[in-house]
Amino acid sequence: MNAISKLDRRGFLISALAVGGGLSLGVIPTGAQALGKDGEPCEFCPWITIAPDDTVTVQVPTPEIGNGAMTQCAMTVAEELNCAWPTIHAEFASTNRNFQQQNVYANGPGPIYGFFAGRSTNAGRLKPLLQAGASARERLKTAAAQAWKVPVSEVVAKDSVLTHAPTGRTLRYGQVAARAAAVVLDKEPAPKPRSEWTLLGRAAPGKLNNAAIVRGQTQYGMDVRLPNMLYAALMQSPVHGGKLKSYDFEAIRRMPGVHSVVVVDPSEPRVKLPFDSPLPMSTSTAQSAVAVLADHYWQARKALEALPVVWDDGEGARWKSTEQLQDAALAVCESPGKVMLTRGDGAGPLTSGEGRLVEASYLTPYCEHAAIEPLNGTALVTADRVDLWHPSQQSQQAFCVAVEESGVDPKNVYVHQTFVGGGFGRRVFGNDVRMVVAVAKKVPGRPVHVIWSREEVMRQGRYRPMEAAKLSARLDAQGMPVVLRARAAGNGHSLTGLQDSVYAGGAIPNVQMETAVMPIHILTGPYRGPSYNTNAFFAESFIDECAHAANIDPLEYRLKLLAAWPDPHWAKCLKEAATQSGWGQPLPRGQGRGIAISNWSGGGKPNAGTTVAAVARVEVTPAGVLTVHQVDLAVDPGGVVNQDAVRAMMEGGVIFGVNMTLNEGLTVKDGRIVESNFHEYPMVRVAETPTIRIHFGAVSNGERFSEVGEAPVGPVGPAIVNAIFAATGKRIRQTPLRKQDLSWA
Amino acid sequence: MSTTITVNGVVHKVDADPSTPLLWVLRDHLGMTGTKYGCGVAQCGACTVQIDGVAARSCQAPLEALAGVKITTIEGLSADGNHPLQTAWVDLNVPQCGYCQAGVLMAASALLKDNPHPTDADIDAAVTNICRCGSYVRIRAGIHAAAKALHAQHKV
The missing domain is CATH 3.30.365.10 (Aldehyde oxidase/xanthine dehydrogenase, molybdopterin binding domain)
Known part of the structure; x- marks a missing residue:
């Protein structure tokens, strides 16, 4: 029986309410994944895990669009956790977990742009992450003090090492992580005043993901590869708001690799989102579109170019120039x-x-935003589950759009946030998410990677x-x-x-x-x-x-x-x-x-x-x-x-x-x-x-x-x-x- | 239809239409996703690789033209990510979103091979990639830093 399972629902609510103000600050673990088994990371709170090898993993709600938000969140935690900088890793926080565990990362969708968008330094972001770091540090110190049977006031935490000052005995963070994660403090520590910061405003580390970027190893949305995956080339009504009149699948049916043609119909009935979204769902409406699915993207694209399509341009065509x-x-x-x-x-x-x-x-x-990574996303939709791998700029909005477009129970909707090849605002609303899910849901059970060509990106902007x-x-x-x-x-x-x-x-x-x-x-x-x-x-x-x-x-x-x-x-x-x-x-x-x-x-x-x-x-x-x-x-x-x-x-x-x-x-x-x-x-x-x-x-x-x-x-x-x-x-x-x-x- | 190509010293047999651009052969057939799609018309340079040591937009190189040539991609730029350009990129915090950088690094490494001491004008002419985040100031600084590091290596 670990300490976490003793935490009842009321205990969790109290810990979350202690901070309030629209943001959740879990400083203790929630849910079953709290304590790792031998060799696995231990969860100190929804934000922080520490592994036996000292690796600290910070769950970051902000997508990384190139502004360093991911690194900043990790740096903020490190300021209070006093871990060695090379031990810090960051992952994108799960919007599904946030939903299932009553807003462990953010209380509701928050104001416009919400907590899962690209910013990292306002007080709303700094405070909970500083607090989470301070809390984890004090619990590490407490665990070491218990191991040594000394007062916690004699323990110093620095560079991922706990030192008993009077005797010079040491333990690494990873060695006491399992024990520390179970510690419940009598009182949460106050983060130190700004004047005592040693990292924030003093150090200027480069982005955590630079080493992966320069090796070509960073996984952007475009790089998602799944077994049995189909590629889709997408074409939306060239005049925004126009409608698909007809297309001729027979003309391309026998082209190499072609699987099918899928139509996105904006007038098709959709479920209403059962909770609030960070941005109005009207910003993510579907556009009338046709997509060709094939074994490879180049095949899909060539077939789409060959596909006879007739559009009803609608109202917009009146603007001649x-x-x-x-x-x-x-x-x-x-x-x-x-x-x-x-x-x-x-x-x-x-x-x-x-x-x-x-x-x-x-x-x-x-x-046009012209991010160099074209719009794209990958979804696997079944009758009762959605997995979406997406370069979103607002992963909670992406979650909401995936729920609404699929009609699947939000408990079973998982957005796997990828790195983002440039945002500039284009990937905030989630209309790209909607088109991806709208196409993929027509091929249930197969992952579909939907790619906008550069031409499509440029002509179908927001x-x-x-x-x-x-x-x-x-x-x-x-x-x-x-x-x-x-x-x-x-x-x-x-x-x-x-x-x-x-x-x-x-x-x-x-x-x-x-x-x-x-x-x-x-x-x-x-x-x-x-x-x-x-x-x-x-x-x-x-x-x-x-x-x-x-x-x-x-x-x-x-x-x-x-x-x-x-x-x-x-x-x-x-x-x-x-x-x-x-x-x-x-x-x-x-x-x-x-x-x-x-x-x-x-x-x-x-x-x-x-x-x-x-x-x-x-x-x-x-x-x-x-x-x-x-x-x-x-x-x-x-x-x-x-x-x-x-x-x-x-x-x-x-x-x-x-x-x-x-x-x-x-x-x-x-x-x-x-x-x-x-x-x-x-x-x-x-x-x-x-x-x-x-x-x-x-x-x-x-x-x-x-x-x-x-x-x-x-x-x-x-x-x-x-x-x-x-x-x-x-x-x-x-x-x-x-x-x-x-x-x- | 199968074509044999050599990428980063490894011979691959590729089953694809001979007109398929190298970009998509790398990404979708060989699973090497470091080379990026950005525009498909040789404008942005995100897909830059080296063909026989020369920087080339892989979106314009059809599979059928690649028999017998040596292709180098970002995955093959160095054994363990320690090419002086890669080191300089990390040291100077060059990337922002990073999506374009594989292409930039392949263009810059081709430049340094031919021209170990490039001037600003040489860089202007050889590195024509688009970085929407605007990391150009640091791209230039990174190339100069790598040139310096290469020079120091050769002296030793």
Whole structure:
């Protein structure tokens, strides 16, 4: 009889309730898998097992999409567990276990994005993992003290070794793990204060999975291989929302390896999910589709290309061109929209200032995430069980979608989270999960690996929305804005980027923001820095236009706006980026510097979110050929737990921002997305990468550890167009820049 | 239809249509999943392998053209993951999601074989892979670090 089986249901509930606040903190084991047999790992709590060879395995709820979230969770546990870093391993936590064992990892689905999404450093993540590590450490110490019959206060835990300080006797963690896992502490230890951290904010380990990556051994969704597996090549209605009319299986039946054709019908009845999901299930709806199944993917794909298919394009086909969509969105901005925010007399007339009226309209296009791992997933569906191997960005949402699409009892639905070859928001909603399960359930008993071709990925996105915006400002006699009005239109957007900005947060006294959602069929979704990535471009381009109208240096103008802002680190970020970039120093003709600042997720409040300021230095030839030479970026996420990981996110984010601004933009023809692959949707490569310099001089070391992935995408684009203006006098109000006329002189 | 090919020094008999791209032969017939599918049109470079020591997009190499050549994939880059590029990649924390990196490493190792001291311009020309995470700054640094390490090895 082990200690765990003595824990009754009430005992578990008390341990979980002790933490509360939406997150579960099991600090003791739950369920039958608690104590290992000889040689097996012992479970200290749902988060941590320790094996006799000292290996510590941390169950990580966050998928690893490249941001290091998995490593961060392990590092957080190690901070309190005091284990040697090389002993740490990480696995993806089971969403099935979370369901079956009453939310051992997260109390319910949580707020949007939930606990099983890609973030790792907010207080909600740090606290339970620090507590779990501290609890396990104290139980190891207690077990050693019991073995030595000494007071626990005389035992020190460090680098996976327990030492009896007075005598120098030692035991390794693995040697006492079985005994320690059964220890019930009288009182849970308090995690140490931040000032005593030795790993977090001090060390900067690389990702745990780097060694596997460089050997080609990491298992992404694409690499799942199961016995008797079929491959499926998928084609969805080329016009989103269209319907399959007919197809001719006879035309491909005899092609090599072909097994069958499967149809996905969105109107087919589906069960309603019997519990809440992290994101609305409506974000994961099925699209009308046909899939060819074969022994090998290449066979499936060739057969799909040969399959005669007729589609009913539906409503979306009325949008004949990109220009038609853009014109419609710009026209909507001429009328009042839904008011998202009003401050002061923002709704009043734009006639209240003594200075100039500045007005400008901007356009940003649909953009595709273009993760290099194409969408895919593998499912084995039977009448009473589902196994899904998937590169999800939100494994709890994936679990919910698999339950709903299969209709199988959630107790018998297992999502096996794989590594993810890039997320950027595309794999959050779980519509990819739905298509995989929808295909696989038609071939019960056989695992089916469903693969989107690159062309299918590009044309069946959940895109960054196209958006138009009209911004207006009345300046005072000194040239500073008294009233700012913004109207935006598109599908699937909000004005987050402006609402998160200092301008809406109080720096400009009178503000109103309005949006209009247009009924466009093209499917949209979160894309690195949702809506922020667009609206930072609008806001920071426009403020630059105001500065020019006021004849004030763009840096100085922004510092004036921030003069009374209660969070001084905004101004510090600006000054840091500007100083490091050589702001104000002369440049050759045709070159210019531009500056921009933005904040991701702080809601326009001081000391919140991640603040980033960027200076871009560009060169434009008289014929209009653009080169981005250098980007200096200063960041303040509050506190930093792994500086190298933050730096990597900033470097990658700058490139993402450069690419989004210079290259990305989908075109629409007769309701369909035109671009098919990277030859039509170009990507920045090593050769076009500017010098990127990330600066930490403005870090506030504040209480928060704000998320860092999205933030850098905001200021890069506007810094580039502001630099183009400085270099050429030409104001560019639309992206991608590769399609704009930048010629001058 | 069976074709014989040599991958990482091992001879394999492959039963597949002769037009099947090497990429899918490796992944689906030989179970070597380190080589990745990214675009299928020779744009992204995730499928890069070496054919007779030269970096090549395996999505464009049909099985029928591969008799008698020596194919090297990421699984064969080094015996135990200790190629100087692999070491540099871990030391400099180059990968983010890592999906593209096998292809990048195969392109970079082909470069270093021909050119032990590549300049930035040499790297620009030889490593044309797409990394959506944007690890380019570290890819460049990693190649320079590996070149240095190789130089030091040869001196010993």
